[in-house]
Amino acid sequence: MKKLFTLLIASAIGSVVTLGVYTQISKKNNSTPIEHPKEVPFVKTVNYPPTLSGGTNIDFTKAAEKTLHAVVHVKNTTMSKGYTSFEDLFYGRPQARKQIGTGSGVIISPDGYIITNNHVIDGAQSIEVTTNDNKTFEASLVGTDPITDIALLKIEAKQNLTYTTFGDSDSAKVGEWVLAVGNPFNLTSTVTAGIISAKSRDLSGSNTQSFIQTDAAVNPGNSGGALVNIHGDLIGINTAISSQTGSYIGYSFAVPSNIARKVVSDIMEYGNVQNGILGVIGGELNSQNSETFGVSETEGFYVKEVQENSGAMRSGIKKGDIIKSVNGIEIVKFSDLTGFLKTKSPNDVVEVGLLRDGENKVVKVTLEKRTSIDVSVIGTLRELEPEDLKNYESDYGLELKSLFQNNKAEWEADGISEGDLIVEINNIKVNSVVDVQKALSSYSNKVYQLSILKKNGEKVAYRFR
8 A cells, every 4th residue: 555655646746747847848949749731832923013124014004004095096098090890991981989098196296296107198188087085087297208107197186185205215125015006907096015126127128227126916007006115105106017928927117216206306397307417338247248348346337438528527437447336326237327317417416436446436426418319220319509400401300420330331331421410210300319219219219210311401211120
């Protein structure tokens, strides 16, 4: 009995000690060693600020809202004659009929100025504009520039209109998000998104274009519509697509806003476009051209010739210089340079960054009005003053300043010489560089007809296939 009592006492003391130790451990760890069930996966959605310039969570809604009411539907009506029946064909009675074309436009001022593409309204007898709130207006054509494919319209509204503001297309970057807003296939108020795929893109092969390339979906009807950044600023006018089917396959092109703004400003002020020129002749550098020119650089514009009495000559630019930048904008290829110059006017002063004999230099050049132009089949044409035209007994025409060497002998053998007067190109009378550009642009920059007034007063015409 005594042994049993002793065992019970020992057990009790052990239990108390064990409980005390366990309590102290529990207090110290503040946890109980219990197995937890497996955690359920938790996904948290993060909304990034819409001001970010990259990533997949960009908010396009503000840019779309800002642009939609500034983009309009443009309808042009042209009259054409054709035979609608065999009887009309037999009796030679062509019937007049309407042809309707559609596109887009962008309101750029509260008083109703609208920018669109020249090809959207080319040849139109009447132009009708419908705003995003379904109000329709008759539009008047203020002016056009076929070279850049830009046209300016005007509508009269009773109240101020919603308009978009121009952004700086020079500062737009490859990879930046953009929205294309327009009316493809007559589907009004359509917004598509993409990125800038390339800049200074030339599709003509003659380095006369400088498009922004994007992968935002653009289709027939989008022409003249807006290309905007994520802030809703206008950085381009959607103009063309590259496609074998006629519809979007991944490449679309826009006239940069800096060029479009310059064009419409000139149209408003002068009635035509006033381009400033450097006064240099040359070509872009690449592996092949660099070897031909005997230089190691493969990027930039190589100066082969500096025109006499030009701003380039007065600033000290020399043959063999390589233009690497203008006003801090990098010049990699020819279209970089031509695209920049299309945003500038005569008498503007620009800073040209040069590479000469391995040394970097910066010179200031005053741009001048373009007074000469190269025409592929014959040579260089130069504008004349009215008093100079009197010597030819003509009111219009451009002097044949120089014949191209590759066909000079043929022209001279036919009695054509430097100093003769070119009076018509493609059956269009010409009296200025702008006239020549228009005459060429109407026929895809090809010459099909030339009329020449010789110094002896004889007028001859040539046709080309």
